[in-house]
Amino acid sequence: MELDDKVYSQIVQMCEKGDNLVEEGELHKAIDLYTKALDLIPSPKNHWEASTWIYTAIGDAYYIYDEFEMAKSNFYNALNCPEGTTxxxxxxxxxxxxxxxxxxxxxxxxxxxxxxxxxxxxxxxxxxxxxxxxxxxx
Known part of the structure; x- marks a missing residue:
């Protein structure tokens, strides 16, 4: 299964903006943007490769912010997505x-x-x- 090209493009753009926000130290804004990108992925979210890297990005932002419970939760989600365990x-x-x-x-x-x-x-x-x-x- 592949995401619609338009949706995939939106997700990539949102995640790139989120990555830039992380670099600028705007972690909560980045997390909000990553979450909005994740919302564009159909359920079940753990069936989509894009979810792997979005959950990882969210987890990493929380990790940087020392919000380890939230980081842990998102890394577990990433782990359960395609190629997460490897x-x-x-x-x-x-x-x-x-x-x-x-x-x-x-x-x-x-x-x-x-x-x-x-x-x-x-x-x-x-x-x-x-x-x-x-x-x-x-």
């Missing part, structure tokens, strides 16, 4: 969000999956505490 960034951010929510065992699971898919390089720009959580089991 996306190292989704797994990494979900693991980091779980860590920040105090769910360390679940965090280990997702951080380890991210490591398995993309290696230590994925953790280079991240806080050392995330890699420290899994280094004894790799």
């Amino acid at each position: 996306n190292p960034l989704i797994l990494l951010r979900l693991g980091e969000s779980l860590f920040e929510c105090g769910e360390l065992e679940r965090a280990k699971e997702y951080l380890l999956k991210a490591y398995i898919l993309d290696g230590e390089k994925l953790f280079v720009e991240e806080d050392d505490k995330y890699f420290e959580l899994i280094k004894d089991i790799i």
